[in-house]
Amino acid sequence: NTKTRDMSNPNNRMFEEFLRFVDKIAPTWFVFENVYGLTKFKNGEENIQNHIENRFRHIGYTVKSKILYASDFGVPQRRNRLFIVGNRNGIDFxxxxxxxxxxxxDEAISDLPVLENGEIQMKGEYTVPFEQASPYAQFMRQKSKAPTQNIVSRNKDYVVERYKYIGQGENWSSIPDHLMGNYADKKRCHSGIYKRLIGSKPSVVISNYRKSMLIHPHQDRGLSVREAARLQSFPDDFIFEGPVSYVQQQIGNAVPPLLAKAVMKKILTYK
Structure with a gap:
């Protein structure tokens, strides 16, 4: 939370629990992942990233850290995250x-159902035969006969009207002023609000895509649960549990599986 980027917020000390578990369980390897902003976070004069890494070294781990972009590892999303990997064997990872x-x-979601604002298809149909789908879509469909959880949150009519003015790659700034009357100061809107995805490029970050009003590249609506899951690299046979609002948050918070896979495959190369 940008308003509480200090150690007075107990939520900013959750890394202490991760450290405690690693210390008690003493795994041979661990993988720590967090937002890029952690690299800029300070406790007084000390950088928190350095503090965490030194704490791991103190309990016997050799650590390496790096900012990884999900789009560099087969995920259709430009998502950057800090990874800290440690081991007890002194390996220079x-x-x-x-x-x-x-x-x-487009490669990620163009074979999924065409949907309307607020539409729910718990079990839909693919719009493209398997053989004609992109290699990525085929990979997502390997264990699935039909796309499930095609759920689009219902937006107000005036919100859908705003969508019509926004081109691919554009955001709230393309919306006419007369449709933004409920905003006290339109200029203070975050650049990620009312962002229409560009079909020919990886997605912007999928956080809570409903709250930020991420827009489908070709349809005037928000993303469906299955589309957001695809952009995070969850295969189509993965079923999310809980209320839709919880599911949307789960997807936004997750480490993209294909990014996690790339890191774990590398760890497994070390004996």
């Missing part, structure tokens, strides 16, 4: 090399 390709939003 090297992070995996970036892939030589990226996956676009």
């Amino acid at each position: 090297e992070f995996p090399k970036e892939f030589d390709y990226s996956v676009s939003v």
Whole structure:
């Protein structure tokens, strides 16, 4: 939370619990992941990232850290996160090399159902035969016969009207002033609000995509649960549990599985 980036907020000390578990369980390896902002966070004069790494060293771990971009590892999303990897064997870990390709939003979701604002299809149909889908979509569909959880939150009519003015890559600033009357100061809107995804590029960060009003690249609506899951690299047979608002937050908070896989595959190369 940008308003409480100090150690007076107990939520900013959750890394202490991670450290405690590693200290008690003493695994051979651990992987610590957090937002990029942690690299800028300070406790007084000390950088928190350095503080955490030194704490791991104090309990016997060799650590390496790096900012990784999910889009460099087959995830159709430009998501950057801090990874700290540690081991008890004194190994000088090297992070995996970036892939030589990226996956676009269209490649990721264009075979999923065409939906309306507020529509719910708990079990839909793919719009493209498996053989004609992109390699990424085929990978997502390997264990699934039909796309599930095609759930779009219902937005007010005036919100959908705003969507119509926003082109790919554009945001709230493209909305006419007469449709933004409920904003006290339109200029204070975050750049990620009312962002329409660019079909030919990886997505922007999927956080809580409903709250930020992320817009489908070709349809005037928000993203469905399954589309957001695809952009995070969750396969289609993965079912999310709980109320829709919880599911949306789960997806936004998750480490993209394909990014996690790349890191773990590299760890497994060390004997």
